[in-house]
Amino acid sequence: MKAAQWDPVQQKVVVNEVPKPTPGPGQFLIKLASASLCHSDLMSMAMPHTKPITIGHEGAGYIAEMHPSAENRGFNVGDAVGFTYIVNYCDECEGCAVHNNHCLTRESRVQGFNEPGLFAEYANVDASSCIVLPENLPPETSAPMFCGGITAFHCVDSCELQPGEWLTIIGCGGLGQLACQYAKAMGLNVIGIDVNDAILSSVKSQGADAVFNSLTNPEYASEAKAVMDRGPNKGADAVAVFSAADAAYQSAPKLVKLGGVIMVVGLPRNGVTFDALDIARGTYRIRGDSTGVPRRMKKAIDFTAEHNVRPEVEVYGSLDDVNGMVERMKKGEATKRQLVQFV
DSSP states (O other), rough: EHHHHEETTEEEEEEOOOOOOOOTTTEEEEEEEEEEOOOTTHHHHHHHOOOOEOOOOOOEEEEEEEEEGGGTOOOOTTTTTOOEEEEHHHHHHHHHHHHHGOOOOSSOEBBBTTTSSSSSEEEEEEGGGGGEOOOTTTTTTTTTTTTTHHHHHHHHHOOOOOOOOEEEEOOOSSHHHHHHHHHHTTOEEEEEESSSSSHHHHHTTTTSSSEETTTTTTTHHHHHHHHHOOOTOOEEEEEEOOOOOOOHHGGGTTTEEEEEEEEESSSSTOOOOOOOHHTTTTTTEEEOOOOGGGGGHHHHHHHHHHHTTOOOOEEEEGGGHHHHHHHHHHOOOOOOOOOOOOO
């Protein structure tokens, strides 16, 4: 089969012929219908790989084959499914209850990092990580929901806001735009912050009540608070940071209200730092979320289907396009989720 692989020698993505996998114990073989590029894929390419590795951890497709040990889980060959990106976990231990990457009984692996990824015609996934897709979420366009869409839903949901309250989204790329759609469907008011006017235009079209360019507008924080009309010093009930930029995290405290939530989503290379005194005295609360464990997927996918939440995507028709997709992401030129459809 064909697979798009990061070549550490050439320092680019190339399409190679690789062996078609065979599902192992507890696994399904998936015929990919779509795979999409996530910003964290760049983290994989920055790792010290010694040989080419198939990239990608967001995908959806059809069950092509089942290992005999995975045949009695309520799935059928041909089912359209989405899935999380962790393989080789027990789904039973204390670690798996937090995140399957914390499995205490097996050495779990991450697709696109230390396990072959999803920019390939076929891939093995753990059966316990799968969910059958609703009819209005076809696998040909649903790749960005796994992990981006699920992450965006969990992050907004975990802010525990009530209808009419304010959520500020810092970083309005693919995940931020999905977060905006989820927030509006939950009845929240949304402010979008980014450094790219084209991206801000996209999130505004998806329902944001106001948007601000933090690079070109030095008064963006005070103007955002004015839009909320809650007094000069009162910010948003929650601020979700989807950007991986240090400046994005540095701006979060001045945008959140006293006692509000700062949600950690984006992954800066050097981690994040908050003032310990502010945390100790409750100036703001720090939370984080991600794709979570498979059992949380149903709530996210059901909400997505019910409210017709859809990512803005740029669709490509060949694995040969993946290197260009990566280059556009590196240059900050991608304003939507980039997706390959397999035909």
